Amino acid sequence: MTTMANATQSSPLHGFLAPNSIAIVGASADPTKRGYKAMVGLIKDGYAGTIYPINPKVDRVLGVKAYRSLADIPGTADLALICTPAASVPGLLVECGKKGVKGAVVLASGFRETGRPDGIKLEQEMLAAAHQSGVRVIGPNTSGMFNLHKKVNLLALNNVKAGDIGLISQSGNMLLALVLEAERNGHVGFSTYAGPGNQADIGFNDYLRYLGEDPHTRVATLYVEGFRDGRRFLDAAREITALKPVVVYKSGSTEAGQRAASSHTGALAGSYAMTVDVLRQVGVSVVQHSDEILPVAEGLGLLQKARGKRVAVVADGGGQATIASDRLAEAGLELAELSETTRRRLGEILFPQASLVNPVDVAGSSDANPALLADCLEIVAADDDVDSIFLVGMFGGYYTRFAEDLLGGEMRGAEAMIELARRSDKPLIVYSLYAPVNPPALRRLHEAGLPVYSSIEHAVRVLAALGERGIYLAACTGQKAVPTVVPERAAQLVFADAQAAGRDLFEYEAKNLLRTHGVAVPEELLAGSAEDLASIAARFGDQPLAMKVVSKDILHKSDAGGVKLNVRGEAGMRVAFDEIMAASRAYDSQAVIKGVLLTPMARKGVEVIIGVIRDPIFGPVLMFGLGGIFVEILEDVAFRAIPLSPHDASSMLEQIKSRKILAGVRGEAAVDKAALVDLLLKVSSLVEAYPELIELDLNPVIARPDGYAVVDARIIVSRKPLAAKEACR
Amino acid sequence: MTTMANATQSSPLHGFLAPNSIAIVGASADPTKRGYKAMVGLIKDGYAGTIYPINPKVDRVLGVKAYRSLADIPGTADLALICTPAASVPGLLVECGKKGVKGAVVLASGFRETGRPDGIKLEQEMLAAAHQSGVRVIGPNTSGMFNLHKKVNLLALNNVKAGDIGLISQSGNMLLALVLEAERNGHVGFSTYAGPGNQADIGFNDYLRYLGEDPHTRVATLYVEGFRDGRRFLDAAREITALKPVVVYKSGSTEAGQRAASSHTGALAGSYAMTVDVLRQVGVSVVQHSDEILPVAEGLGLLQKARGKRVAVVADGGGQATIASDRLAEAGLELAELSETTRRRLGEILFPQASLVNPVDVAGSSDANPALLADCLEIVAADDDVDSIFLVGMFGGYYTRFAEDLLGGEMRGAEAMIELARRSDKPLIVYSLYAPVNPPALRRLHEAGLPVYSSIEHAVRVLAALGERGIYLAACTGQKAVPTVVPERAAQLVFADAQAAGRDLFEYEAKNLLRTHGVAVPEELLAGSAEDLASIAARFGDQPLAMKVVSKDILHKSDAGGVKLNVRGEAGMRVAFDEIMAASRAYDSQAVIKGVLLTPMARKGVEVIIGVIRDPIFGPVLMFGLGGIFVEILEDVAFRAIPLSPHDASSMLEQIKSRKILAGVRGEAAVDKAALVDLLLKVSSLVEAYPELIELDLNPVIARPDGYAVVDARIIVSRKPLAAKEACR
Known part of the structure; x- marks a missing residue:
């Protein structure tokens, strides 16, 4: 496990997410209580800091001296774990403040998530107490936290391995599922975990900044049911994704799912498609199936990025070469076109029946010499038109499948692959059907930090995430969003009049x-x-x-x-x-x-639609799509948070499924994309200048080969005067 | 493992896929040879039949008396495994014929799959020899076969468990991947496997009929790169899916994938979307990701079908309830609307904060009593509007997560679930985040034939497959395709003239x-x-x-x-x-x-398109979709093999994504669907009457609330006179 260079730590969360002393309010000897489990977790894992059990009724908890109240502990505690009922929390936070406690983990439920007035009121009281006393709050209604590099295991989870995946999960079950999956996987581990619960005080944006600065975290992984302040999350993500990969699974992708989420934490759930678009806009790697979270986090953590989407596949079986090709195409990746040199060099070492066209199928050439696969990888890695390399088949299992004396060749192959991965900036992903049984050559790859997958589907998701991240970093580094224009006095008067x-x-x-x-x-x-x-x-x-x-x-x-x-x-x-x-x-x-x-009358062309809404979570968001049924029936639109950069704008035109129509169908000429990009940027730049503008709708805009015409424009004006700041949210 | 009632065995494959004697042509003491491995596989697994090693150079192979040639064996062998090079195969088949061998497994490559004239010629010679001598051929270029209930393990696979999944795979690697996955899963096993290879003689349709009749097979599972005679496969599948589930993964779903497939086995690959549609038309459960093959086969094998698509979810965590809801909606399933009675009964046993609306979230109610989950399942199973039941969460892990003494409650819960599953015709699917560690309660469920999944995504695919199969069986049992019309003499003359x-x-x-x-x-x-x-x-x-x-x-x-x-x-x-x-x-x-x-002039309405093509694999196929960009850009069309049943026709209208437009958008009235269905059936009924018709195109047909108008019709005529039979293929 590699530790990253220590960045400047500006996040206030370091003080208590990596605590040197912990008070357990409600520490207990009853094994069914969280106040017991937390104690056990700390003691068993060998926490090196000080533990202060707080319990007015006993002298010791699990052999550790207990205190009647927070006031009684000597000095301070960095973190307080509050295991007592909801009603006690505001008072306890005040006590925490008096003792200089920096952060509190509030497990109790019964706050805003109930949807009931008394719960909402109690959360407001809790928050007021926190603000007044200077104590930051994880939760309430949280599953807890751990920091395995500090041996702080407040959830007392068994067999959870320290590693470099930082995890923030709004569902305790999802945390458990990922921990159990990691246990089965055997190769990945976690750095810090926190459950944001109701996000009353600390939101996803704060946790993300912490993980971004945490030297033990190589990849930040978030399971999100709802953001509270999406705009601040986007700002944080834009900064952190430049440093390390950020993986987000957002639940509530369907109407049915959204209903379930809102009955769960009471967090507002915006449109899923919009959420995905604005997250990707700031470089977040969005995964759409929960069983892809861990594989993608592992792959991005280890390999970080690829230059692009052109994958070279080397396979020792045609069937899986085909499956790999299918999945690559579905994931928006390309089969790299191998150069003549590459094909010639492959031809020199492979049997005549081998396929030298990507996907390369060695067709038995490696049956007696599995190390030959590494030679093939070496050759395709040298091809300029290859961005990443995908080994597909039964590497690692040759010695069980064919003959035991092939183990030596497999181990040599593994070493050569490790050496290649060290030298090359092109990520190497291995899928092996023998991955479930973890044979020696695959174990060796794992040890050296090369990920091995037992599912082609997951491996391809990782390749896609690596390519998307590489392309994002190349396209967006240094790209600036368009500045807000200075509002025109005359226009302000028009708004005021309206x-x-x-x-x-x-x-x-x-x-x-x-x-x-x-x-x-x-x-x-x-x-x-x-x-x-x-x-x-x-x-x-x-x-x-x-x-x-x-x-x-x-x-x-x-x-x-x-x-x-x-x-x-x-x-x-x-x-x-x-x-x-x-x-x-x-x-x-x-x-x-x-x-x-x-x-x-506007001349004929392609009808497009440009809209702006002010989303309650993400603030002003621009929408682009083709008009008519494309937006109404097919919902084939792209979203970007305002303000847009030129890359944001042009990527919207490429994202929609109906982009072929912009490129010209039935022999028609392509529309003037540069003019449309300019239009998107102009719209983006003026929205923030006029806070009274709460919705804008250009529908249709007629896009033509020689420009565009805005045929209809609609601007909705807020009914009450807004402060500019409020309007931006 | 349940054995199904023995059906009439009409398939000629039984005679050699369940052989009582086997000749190994090319039996060898060299551990790298297939002729060695097959001997080891038979001996180690305790094959009860007779083994005849054929090798002119030795007297014994692995202690078994060897024969110089097939001619020398006493009596006959049901099956011959031919491990010798391609050139020897035609002669060996003639020898097989003389000894009354029923079937031969031909491992050698170097036939049609090479694409070279000599390979194609050799395959023709082999086939002629097979026909002449009455020997059926598996392969050539096959990975081999096994029949684990007969202890015939010609691939000498280790740790492959006998079970009820019959498997036909055109890729040897895919076979290995599934066997290794089954080993890790630990709960599923296989009956018969065969690799069809080049399908020179025996095609997927023949294998499917065999599996359909095999009493040890509860679910037939096929990995297909290309069908050779798709029309006969459809006929076989229509019969077999009525008896047991048939799961097909078809590779080559994308253009890139299709290229890889054609370079592999040389089998023709039709359009993927069309293939999926016509397979589903005959009740095949098509899976689209290779890692779903085994979970879906397991679930269908155990549970067979659900009445419909309305799923009741019972969860002990909101996060995963949301994920389950998202995936259910994406898979085309519905969250069942629970009746008032159901909700009242749930309310009586759950905490007040529980969500009684589907997905039911017990919200901690089961933390101290996991058996309560079984009570919830019992209640939702009694709801008439529920077709299947989905338990989501951490069942099986309560005793590790909370307290060890909960194990008793978990075991009681498992027994109650098993009892419920026995009584109810509604399938119960369990997802547990503890499935990877296989705790006692989940082991018990497995033993009793209840599948448990470690991936929500896979569990949902199983629920979808169960619902689709149930709906297919209900809708299509007894449904007849429209008969071909009698051709009109005048029309025949028009074709002749053209x-x-x-x-x-x-x-x-x-x-x-x-x-x-x-x-x-x-x-x-x-x-x-x-x-x-x-x-x-x-x-x-x-x-x-x-x-x-x-x-x-x-x-x-x-x-x-x-x-x-x-x-x-x-x-x-x-x-x-x-x-x-x-x-x-x-x-x-x-x-x-x-x-x-x-x-x-046609009055305004919705433009639809109806087309007929004669596909080289599947014969005449009808296409339906909305006109214009829907077909040209979005490729939003449905296919059915001709002739269509009324259900086939009406299901096409429901399948297309743009179906909303047929139902009326922007306040317009719905089109007359019955009239469109009638039109589809009429077109279907006339195609086979005119073999000269090789393509038909009604584009557009204007569909209106009061019928339709065929605005343009195009019929392409074959350039050379065809025999009627040929035209049907």
Whole structure:
């Protein structure tokens, strides 16, 4: 296990997540109590710090001198484990504060998670006591914590191995499941664990910063049911993912799942797709199946990253070569195209029936000499078009499968692979069908820090995570998000006016705002009365025009007969104007009508949609997708937290499944992607300048080979004046 | 392990897959040779039949009397294992025939799979020898076979346990991987294994029939790289899935994967999506990840089926309840809506903080009494709206996690679950995070035939497979496919005419054919010259019409200016007619133009597409999907092998992801699904009547709330006369 260079430790959590003294409030000799288990865990694992059992009724707990109350302990304790009922917690935190305790683990439930007013009130009281006394709180309603490198095992888990996976899990069962899986795996271990529980005080962002700075943690792994402050988590993650891999499993991926989560911890669960997108935006490795958490954490911890997504597969069996190819393609990876040199060099050492095209199938060449596989790996690793290497088959089992004297060759092969992994910056992932029985050659690989998987599916998830991380680091290092524009005074007045009137922006106001900040919006002219039409006709000439009624009272303009398309010439405009006004008045006789807006018809192109919402968890988020059924039925959209970097914007265009349509189908030319990226960035840059803007909807934008046209724009205005800061959340 | 009632054994494979005597051609004392390994496997496992080692150079092999040649053995052998090189095989098969050997396992490679002419020729020679001598062949290029209930272990695998999973794998590595996985799992075993290799003689359909009849096999499990005769496989599968579960993993799910498969066994690989659809059509349980093969086979073998897809989840931890809900929804399963009675009864035994809504979270209620979980399962099992039951959490680990004296409660709980499973027809699936360490309560469940999973993902795949199988059996038992119509003489003449002219059917001919067989096609009239327009105008009145040029030489009618839409009245028709003729002549002055087709414009609706292709593997297959981008970009289509049953047809409409659009979006009414089903069945019924029809394309069909309109129809005609039988393949 490698220890990372010690980073500057700015997180206040170090003081109590790596404590030198611990008070156990509610220490007990009753084996069913947490106050007993924690004592046992500390003593059995040989905790080197001081333990202060707190119990007013006994002198000693498990042979350790006990104290009647916190006030009685000599000096201070870095950490207090509070095992007593919920009602006692606020008072105990005050006592902790008086003794200089830095952090408290509050196990009790009965707080906000109950959803009941008394529980919510008790959590507020607890939090007030914590703030007032300067004590940080893990929980309440937490499964506890451990720091195995400090031999602090407050959960008294058996057989949990110290290692370099830092773990934060909002489910105690998930912690147990991962610990048991690690036990079976035998090769991975954990550094620090904490259960954030209700996140009343310490949230995922704080834990992540701690793990980022913890020298014993090489990979931070989080099981999240709900973030409380997603925006701060994104900020923390952006910093930490630059240093080490961060793996997140977010539960509640489906509507059904979300229901279960909200009944569990009461944490707000945003849209799953949005959550995944904004996490990936800041370099988080999101895993989508719970049984991939540990394999991906192990692989990323050991190998960190790959340069890209081009994988070279070397297999000693065609069947599994095919499965590997299938799974690689599904995971968005590519089979590297091997150079002629590579193929020639492989051909020199392999049987004639071998397949030299990726996936390389040695077709029996290694049956009598398993070390030959290492030679193949060496050759493909030297190919410039290869980013990572995947050995697939039965390496490690040759000596059981074929002949016992092959063990020597397997061990030589293992050493050569270890040597190759040391020299090369290309990660080597081994899948072996013999991994479940852990034969000597695979044990050797493990010892040397090369991960070996017993599932092709898991191995491929690791390769994908390595490639995604490498690409993220290369693309996003040094990339800056667009700065917020300076708000225009005139636009601020428009918002103020709308807010005063309790209305949203008129379409032409929204478009003017966009124009003000450099968005190309086709010219539009408002005819307040029929008298304005002559000059408008002069301006637009014989172009076909769209005409739309302008009224805050008419939301569904088409339904009201308030829209006319392909209108030409002044005479046509007059007829259309009168018809629109008459129809709109008939539709709603009370409607205040500002006039009719005229604009040239947009030329044909691809309809896209750009939206902005202010998510309660992640703050302002931009959405992009193709219009119509793509967004409504297929929900084929991409999200990014605002502000966007140029990479964020361009990656949205590549992420949607319907991207082929942007590239041109049925012989049509591709749309101007650079113009769309520019549009996304302009929208991103103006949202934060206008806190009253709570929703924005450009639908449709017509994307064309030579630019775009914003055909409709809608801006929803908050009904009450907001402080700028609040609006950003 | 339960043995199934002995079915009638019609498969000729029983005679040699359960052999009473075995000749080992190439038996050897060299431990690296297959002829040695097979001898060791038979002797070590205690094979009770007679072994005849064949080796001209020695008197005994491993102490067993050897023979110089097959001709020298006394009497016959049921099975011959041929370990000698490819060139010797045809001669050896002739020798086998003379001695009355029923089947031969041919290990050698160097046949068709090489792709080389000499290999292909050798395989043909081998096959001719086999046919001539009446010997059936497993392979060539096979990994071998075993029948563990007969103690025939020709692969000499260590630690492979006899059980009820029958396995056919086209990859030897996959066999090994599954055997090693079973060893780690410890609870499952195998009956018969065979590697079909090149399937020169015996194909997957034959093996499947054998496994279907084998009394030791409760579930047939197939790893398939390519079928050779997919149509016969479908026929076999339709019969066998009615008796026992059939699990298929088909490799080559992606383009990259397909490339690897074709370089491996040379078997043709059809479109993966199509393969999955037609396999499911006949009740096969298709798994899409290789690490799901064994869990699904185990679960289906033990539990067979569920009534439907409504799952009740009982969990002792909210985190995993959420994960289970997520995965259930993703797998197309539903969280059963629990009745008021069920919820009341649960409420009576659970803590107040428990969630009584599915997923049921006992929230600590079972911490001191794990047997309570069995009571919860009992209660949800009694709910009529529950089809299967899923226990999620840490059952089996209470005694390690909480207190040792809980072991008694766990064992009582296990007994109650076993008793419940015996009484109830609702399958019970257990996921436990303690499954990897196999504690006593879980061991007990296993012994009693209840599967326990260590992965939520795998458990959910099993629940899905059980539900799909139950629904298939209920829906398809007794359902008959539509019979082929009797071909119309007139239509046969049209095909003959087209074939003679080397052309496809004209659109109006295709539509006439459809009309002939009861498909509702809007009336169309052909104007051979402008003189016909008067009578056509009289017929259609003032309806808006579509007009299209008719010429075998003009494929892209729109490009040629050969299409006019929304034409009204006789005068308009005349103008349009002249324009179409002029434009078409200008487009291709050599084109033979039959005239212009006139038809009323189709009213608005949902565009769907219906296609028929003759797949080289599976024969005629029908495709259904929504038109335009749905089929072209999203490939959102469903396939069924022809002929279809009514269930097949209606299930296509439910399968496509865009089904919401058929149900009506944006307030539009749902389309007439019954009419579409009828159309699918009519198309299915006519394809086989016309063997010259090699492709059919109805694109678009406009589906409406009150029926449908076939707007365009295209029928491709085979260029050479086909025998009817050939056309069916």
